[in-house]
Structure formats: structure tokens, C-alpha cells
Amino acid sequence: MHHRKLWTVLSVLVMAAACGGGGDAPTSSAPAAPAAPAFDPTTAGNVSGMVMIDGELPAAEELMMASDPACVEAATETMSNTFVGSDGHLGNVFVYVKEGLEGQSFPTSSDVITLNQEGCRYTPHVLGLQVGQTLKIINSDATLHNIHATPAANEEFNMGQPIQGMEFERTFNAAEVMVPFKCDVHGWMNAYVGVLDHPYFGVTGTDGMFDISTLPPGDYVIEAWHEALGTQTQNVTVATGQTAEVSFTFTAP
Ligand SMILES: [Cu+2]
Numbered sequence: 028m029h030h031r032k033l034w035t036v037l038s039v040l041v042m043a044a045a046c047g048g049g050g051d052a053p054t055s056s057a058p059a060a061p062a063a064p065a066f067d068p069t070t071a072g073n074v075s076g077m078v079m080i081d082g083e084l085p086a087a088e089e090l091m092m093a094s095d096p097a098c099v100e101a102a103t104e105t106m107s108n109t110f111v112g113s114d115g116h117l118g119n120v121f122v123y124v125k126e127g128l129e130g131q132s133f134p135t136s137s138d139v140i141t142l143n144q145e146g147c148r149y150t151p152h153v154l155g156l157q158v159g160q161t162l163k164i165i166n167s168d169a170t171l172h173n174i175h176a177t178p179a180a181n182e183e184f185n186m187g188q189p190i191q192g193m194e195f196e197r198t199f200n201a202a203e204v205m206v207p208f209k210c211d212v213h214g215w216m217n218a219y220v221g222v223l224d225h226p227y228f229g230v231t232g233t234d235g236m237f238d239i240s241t242l243p244p245g246d247y248v249i250e251a252w253h254e255a256l257g258t259q260t261q262n263v264t265v266a267t268g269q270t271a272e273v274s275f276t277f278t279a280p
Contacts, residue, residue: 073241077274078253079277084279087106088106088107097147097168097170108152112235123239124227136157158223159198159199167191172210202222206219206220
């Protein structure tokens with residue numbers, strides 16, 4: 028751990044030194060100011076839209092919880108969250124800006140994002156947060172859960188929460204869509220966490236709707252991710268004061 032921290036510090040110093048060589052680097056004569064905002068929010072635009080499914084939404088599968096009587100007792104909902112939606116609209120789709128924000132930086136939100144284990148399910152099932160933003164993981168059940176995240180770009184972790192009311196917090200160091208979460212005690216429990224280096228993402232509700240607001244004007248690639256149906260992308264241009272509409276349609280399996 029200490030080595031990693033040291034390495035990070037050294038990397039930052041090296042990068043700072045490299046950047047400092049630039050001819051147009053700001054001089055130190057200006058009064059110290061907070062890092063410049065990535066853009067002027069008064070120039071912002073928005074993206075909103077809908078995710079649909081072409082064909083019949085697969086029936087949700089019943090989660091078999093009999094292996095843990097505490098789950099059977101606690102569960103208020105026993106159907107899988109993989110396919111949710113209504114009237115051709117698809118929920119639990121992570122929609123985010125995949126390309127177009129390179130080179131810009133955005134403040135990390137101080138909002139704490141909560142992932143709850145409740146009735147032996149993760150709530151929410153799909154969520155997003157920024158690099159460095161706090162994820163609070165809570166066990167609301169009177170049974171043992173373990174939270175086993177299996178990222179590719181971030182550090183794997185596997186933490187037990189044997190007691191109701193336990194919680195702990197994690198952050199992620201790298202953007203990654205998506206980080207899978209599972210519980211090794213209850214094989215039906217899974218969740219997906221999208222980690223981004225910007226705040227421009229949303230998750231569709233059962234109405235399939237999403238909103239990504241207060242974007243810098245520009246050209247973007249928007250990606251929609253679904254755990255079983257894969258990904259789709261669309262190009263969109265965001266103009267000041269406008270809301271660009273984007274729709275995605277996945278084909279039912
Ligand atoms: Cu569990």
C-alpha cells in the first residue's frame with residue numbers, strides 16, 4: 028500500500044515536471060486560484076432520451092433464495108433485475124458519455140453513492156459514480172453478505188459484512204464500465220457499477236428514460252450498456268442551452 032501511494036506521488040511529480048516545461052504554462056505571478064472549471068456552465072447543454080427493446084422483454088427469472096432462510100424471510104422481491112421495463116422501454120441501462128470529454132477535468136462529486144444489500148439483493152442493481160467519489164455499501168439484512176467486486180482496471184476487493192447495519196466505504200481509482208459486484212454467499216446477488224472520470228451518465232428507469240445534464244457543448248459518443256444485451260453507441264452534438272435527443276433500441280434475445 029505504501030509503495031503504491033509513493034509511486035502515485037512520484038508519478039504526479041513526474042507529470043507535473045513534464046507539464047511545467049510547456050511554453051504556455053501559467054506563471055506563478057497570478058494569485059492562487061482554484062483549478063479552473065472545465066467549462067463555463069452557462070454554456071452547457073443536455074442530452075436526454077430513451078432506451079427501448081425491440082421484441083418481447085424476456086420474463087424476469089425468479090431468484091431461488093432457499094439456501095438462506097434469512098433471505099427468504101427478508102425478501103420482498105424475488106425476481107431478477109436483468110430485464111426490467113414496460114411498454115417496450117428498457118430499464119437498468121447505463122448511459123454515459125464515452126468519448127468527447129478527453130482532456131477536460133471535472134470536480135469529483137461529494138455526494139455519497141449508496142449500494143444497499145436489502146432482502147438479499149443489491150439496490151440499486153446498476154449505478155454509476157465518479158473516480159474518487161465515495162461508494163457506501165450497507166448490509167441491511169440479518170445475514171452474512173460479502174461484497175466481492177471484480178474489476179479489470181481497479182483493485183479487486185472482497186469484504187464480508189456479517190452483521191446487519193454494517194457499512195463500509197470504497198472509492199475507485201480508474202474509470203471502468205462496468206465493475207461487477209457479486210456476493211459469494213448468495214449466487215443470485217449481483218450489481219454493476221460504472222466508474223467514470225466525469226459526471227455525465229445516467230441509468231434508465233423502467234420507463235427507459237435517461238438525462239445527462241449540464242454538458243459542455245461539443246460532439247460526443249454516447250454509449251448505452253446493458254448487462255445482457257451489450258452496448259450501443261450514438262453520436263450526438265450538444266449545443267448551448269439545447270437538449271439533444273438520443274434513443275437506443277436493443278433487440279430482444
Ligand atoms: Cu449475500
